[in-house]
Amino acid sequence: MSSLQTQTAEWWWFPEQGRSSQLSCVNCPGIDLMDMAADILQPQGDDTARISWNLRRKIAMYQETFSVIEKCPKPVVVAVHGACIGGGVDLITACDIRLCTQDAWFQVKEVDIGLAADVGTLQRLPKVIGSRSLVNDLALTARKMYADEAKSSGLVSRLFADKEAMMSGALEMAGEIAGRSPVAVQGTKINLVYARDHSVAEGLDYMATWNMSMLQTDDLIKSAQAALEKKSPKTITFSKL
Numbered sequence: 001m002s003s004l005q006t007q008t009a010e011w012w013w014f015p016e017q018g019r020s021s022q023l024s025c026v027n028c029p030g031i032d033l034m035d036m037a038a039d040i041l042q043p044q045g046d047d048t049a050r051i052s053w054n055l056r057r058k059i060a061m062y063q064e065t066f067s068v069i070e071k072c073p074k075p076v077v078v079a080v081h082g083a084c085i086g087g088g089v090d091l092i093t094a095c096d097i098r099l100c101t102q103d104a105w106f107q108v109k110e111v112d113i114g115l116a117a118d119v120g121t122l123q124r125l126p127k128v129i130g131s132r133s134l135v136n137d138l139a140l141t142a143r144k145m146y147a148d149e150a151k152s153s154g155l156v157s158r159l160f161a162d163k164e165a166m167m168s169g170a171l172e173m174a175g176e177i178a179g180r181s182p183v184a185v186q187g188t189k190i191n192l193v194y195a196r197d198h199s200v201a202e203g204l205d206y207m208a209t210w211n212m213s214m215l216q217t218d219d220l221i222k223s224a225q226a227a228l229e230k231k232s233p234k235t236i237t238f239s240k241l
């Protein structure tokens with residue numbers, strides 16, 4: 001399998017006490033262009049049908065490597081510094097919260113290497129950035145988008161002066177999320193992803209079904225009690241989900 005070149009990829013997990021959040025720090029030049037030649041460009045099979053079938057299966061496998069981030073019930077915070085190109089954009093658009101440093105830049109570079117991005121960018125970026133014109137501009141011209149535009153367009157929600165400041169902010173944010181009830185946090189992520197892909201009526205219906213069981217959690221009582229006592233949710237011990 002071709003690999004995604006990730007010059008820096010560090011993952012933090014916050015699993016203690018069922019706390020829910022994950023953090024990843026990336027600087028990613030995209031798919032390994034050397035690996036790609038051996039893998040994608042030489043699909044195996046006895047005839048066109050079989051070659052195509054095998055290639056389709058491989059593409060689906062690549063797609064899944066990013067979709068699992070979205071399927072993970074725990075929120076994933078991604079912190080980007082430097083270049084985030086091609087597969088890097090596929091990766092970050094599958095994450096829940098995106099942060100970057102002032103030196104970060106983003107590039108949907110696939111058209112430059114002769115292909116249509118096929119592992120998530122074209123499907124998720126339009127849902128992340130409100131402007132279809134901007135998405136088309138980025139995906140069709142492969143121009144670089146720098147940090148300020150990434151922030152103003154909504155691709156990232158917070159911008160930091162440098163990697164050190166970003167990692168401190170990102171860890172604090174992940175800690176804030178991890179300090180909340182895992183039932184509330186994971187239910188929020190799952191319902192937000194569902195709502196993105198469905199009508200408001202369908203989303204509300206799904207939510208009602210979700211909460212008919214989840215509202216019965218002890219976490220609600222504990223959290224409401226802490227709120228009444230003006231205590232942070234981080235002071236509560238939630239059982240592992």
Ligand SMILES: CC/C=C\C=C\CC(=O)SCCNC(=O)CCNC(=O)[C@H](O)C(C)(C)COP(=O)(O)OP(=O)(O)OC[C@H]1O[C@@H](n2cnc3c(N)ncnc32)[C@H](O)[C@@H]1OP(=O)(O)O
Nearest residue numbers: 004005029030031032033034062083085086087109110119
């Ligand atoms: C599972 C994946 C699924 C989806 C795939 C999606 C498709 C894509 O990802 S398309 C995008 C592919 N990536 C690129 O086209 C990036 C090309 N690289 C660059 O633009 C630059 O190298 C850079 C990342 C901006 C870094 O520039 P700079 O700091 O000036 O360093 P360089 O001298 O250019 O590179 C250093 C060294 O790294 C090699 N390299 C860089 N990127 C790749 C890559 N994507 N694949 C393989 N190798 C790469 C580069 O050739 C240099 O190697 P040397 O041996 O030192 O010459």
